[in-house]
Amino acid sequence: MLKKFTLRRSPNLTKTHKVALAGAATLGAAALAFSAAPSQAGTTTTSEAGAAAPAQIASQPVKGVKASVTDQLAADSLKIQAAQAKKQAAAAQQKAKAAAQHKAEVARKAKEAASRSAQRPKMAAVAQSTSYGNNLDGWIRQALSIMHQHNIPGSYQGLHRNIMRESSGNPNAINDWDVNAINGVPSKGLLQVIPPTFHAYHVKGTSANIYDPVANITAAANYAADKYGSIDNVNSAY
Template structure:
């Protein structure tokens, strides 16, 4: 190679280097302050997987949609389960109420049957008249240890009411005081309340209840209704 050619090649190389330098370094000698935009995490992930970033975003969107759908299904199932439990409880409560009502009705029917049979039996044994009332009263008095005889009861009943269970005295001191004597043995209400005998109706006009209460009072005050021969 001639000297002239060597000089020419060196000059071209120098010029090329200068051109490269000019393209990399600004005129003022400082580096370019404008930063190059960094790729997004999604883009980097896509690049690492060898897939476009748009495909990765679609995958994330699909995953979110699946999660939302699953959450909606779970909420619907929970709501359905709660409704099923509430319906089951309502059915059990209704069944329990029905059973209780049926049991109560059965109990009432049994009690009414027993009461009817008792009344029928008593009616069969004790007629519904003065004789029957006295004899039934004596049977109850015997159970409670209350003294008295048929004659003692009958004698006092005839004197006090002539055997009328609805008799009422509206003229004596008791009537003036607002508590008239009533019934077969002319008992006032406070005395009946205090000496009422269990097993008889709580009714001052009821014949047997009136007799037994009066006999109970006479036994407490006079020893027996047989010892009473006048107003008591």
């Protein structure tokens, strides 16, 4: 530290002495100013350096924020991928389940179809093995079964009523006195059918003999269905 000089006034100082002292004081002030300048410059430099320092420090938190955001985005991406994978797995599982159900349904239907197919021959055998009595009741019932197969209408009562009126239930009955007999084509059988009519309306699978009871009934019922709608609608000679 510079010592403070006190100028004492002396009565013995001359003008020359006063000028010398003033110059010394001026030099001291200049020296003081020069010595203070570096201090101020250093202070300014220090201040500028101090001002720049926060910028360098502040860059570190920015880098940290960027890293945090990147990590968050990566975590979100993994979550999205996991959700998509889970969704795809669920869809694949559902598809596989649907395929399995479809396969099971197809197998079930095939099994049912095979079962029905296996049952048909047995049912047919039962139908073929059905026996009918060799009498008017048996003939009518057998004829009705064949008529049903060929969609020929008629009932037991309608057949029985007309048979009893035409032949009294005699399968060998023949009419040798009416106009048909006079013309050489007498009516024959249970329902008194003339030969041309029998052959025209003969039902496939039955006997070709006009006196056969079942063949005679089915042919006559077939003719009545064509002309009258059903044997049930016939109540007199036809």
